[in-house]
Amino acid sequence: MPRGSTAGTRRSGSPPTLATVAQEAGVSRQTVSNALNSPHLLRPETLARVRRAVDSLGYSPNRAARNLRTRSSHLIGLRVDRVVEGTANATMDRFLHSLVESSKDAGYHVLLFSSGVDAGDGADNGLADDGRAIDGYDDLLRSTAVDAFVITDTYRGNPQAGWLERRGAPFVAFGRPWDEPSATHPWVDVDGRTGVMLAVEHLVERGHERIAWVGWQKTSFIGEDRRTGWTDAMHGHGLATSRLSARGDDTVDFGRRAAHALLEKERPTAFVCVSDTVAMGVLHALADLGLRPGQDIAVVGFDDSIAAQVVPPGLTSVRQPLEQVAREIVHLLDKRLSHKPIEEPGRLLAPTLSVRASS
Amino acid sequence: MPRGSTAGTRRSGSPPTLATVAQEAGVSRQTVSNALNSPHLLRPETLARVRRAVDSLGYSPNRAARNLRTRSSHLIGLRVDRVVEGTANATMDRFLHSLVESSKDAGYHVLLFSSGVDAGDGADNGLADDGRAIDGYDDLLRSTAVDAFVITDTYRGNPQAGWLERRGAPFVAFGRPWDEPSATHPWVDVDGRTGVMLAVEHLVERGHERIAWVGWQKTSFIGEDRRTGWTDAMHGHGLATSRLSARGDDTVDFGRRAAHALLEKERPTAFVCVSDTVAMGVLHALADLGLRPGQDIAVVGFDDSIAAQVVPPGLTSVRQPLEQVAREIVHLLDKRLSHKPIEEPGRLLAPTLSVRASS
């Protein structure tokens, strides 16, 4: 394609500005701005002329200038916390990618940050967890570096949510405000209870009756929510749950010990687990005992992590619709930022079951 | 702490600006700016007064204004490409987090973006891979939204690298310029060959002699590099390699088929794999045959993915020093952006071996 003659004032090396384009198209600065932001204001002929100039010069509006003037950055902040290794929770990768994708479609970019504590500063500096919880958020807000936040770790009792809400900062949470029913901020979450019910139904269909639960401690809202999926589905089929439940940490080791204990005393034929991490622990126990997952004992996990996908013989797992979660989050964020009314503050999405050879 | 009296001009609601702070401290705008950017220019007493005002007002410089004036955003762009599921490659999570950490220490933030193609637009629109390769980069550069890029997927023949280099855009690559030895851009990479040698040494120490290689196709530079680690270490110990090697895709299924074929014909006692994904395939094959990993047959993977950490009984794997990689990348980026000389354009880092029960 032919390159238009560049305007005389343009110093090569520095990118074209509105003024450059205006000169090229023979219109004023403001008209070029309108062509980009409110094209309906221009006569079609003028619009075409400006667009041609924009294309031929390869013009893109300077972000910083636009941000300064409009007092918005079109950036969404997301804090990535320390990666916990040895845990099968690989939701982050998938969620992050979906969030970036959805954000792009809505004209936003995702800015990552971490808590303000220096990486090298490993020593405990006496800061309570609460003190760290809002680390990083404040600074980004004050410097107007981001327009809004997405917060993901609402499970520990969400101090950020409360803090951000009080501060009037726009944000959407991935996760319900479990411990604060009065919270009014928008959120998106996955219905873990329903997910576990899917798992139990699936196992019942395969003829299982003694289905054990391996979950998290009672203090975990998410853990208890998922657990009700197990109890409700079991009772719905007239199956007993007593003595078939174990609770502990989200570690492989806990899953293994719990499975050993349950297998020895209660002889379940299937395990439904609160997470893939715990489920991997159950698989460890089966390996210890020479039992074949899927043939001798069925196992179902939660998260559909990569580990679930690749572990022999394949771990059946509840899959969160993270792509949809991301889309909903951006949707809510967009509404919040454009001051449109948000009819329902919370959206609860249904997970699916990825069936593999372990069940 | 006592809140200083806010300056009269400040409209409550909008954050404080340089002018607000200046008025509060009784100095000029420029002096406040200097207090933040060149404190050595101020008399200690003045500096203290300004700092007090900054603190009491909770002032943070407006990013957009600073970016506009300094023509830099202090943002580092990283493209996150489509997540390939069913692959154990979970390096991204760890690397991303490390990159965010290191960037913060150097005063940068990480901006994520994706290729320009709309998420919904799944249909093949006839664009060649090359056309997509620079998608997104151009726009961010032209709008001066980021100062530099980190590129990570140099293995497909790196069209971005060449393009960015020609465009004069600052970037650092995670990965060597395999197919373009003339490239002069800075890069950081992990010495895969050495990693695999570690694995072989470890197995030889345990008494193994028939150690098989399950790798990628010959066209993969990374795959071949890692493979030389196997051949070199084997030959160094006077061990034969012929007929003990298989090559294929980075899939669980390939690993499984390769292991079956090798076990049937060549009776290796150990497998060294080019990736954890392939290694998981080998574990599948062992499960098929009722062989116990670590006891009957040893297996070593590459990447130290989460799957390797949680799969029973634990998969020994070569671990890339991603934290160090991130630190080096940011270090090089920082040099590049501050126009300091870069003595060596490439840094090759040594991996370690995470030993688990599979070997």
Add this chain to the structure above:
DNA sequence: TGTCAGTATTGGAACGATCCATATTCAGTG
């Protein structure tokens, strides 16, 4: 032809920081 309402276009001011050149203060010296 003149008026008018509506549409299309424009120039100046503003966003909040840093760059630059200049003005002021300070300490040391003849």
Add this chain to the structure above:
DNA sequence: CACTGAATATGGATCGTTCCAATACTGACA
């Protein structure tokens, strides 16, 4: 005490965009 050069502090201009209010254009109608 005046002079000097270094150390500090300042005001105006500027980055590139959008907001705002005002102007120039258009065609319809009396």
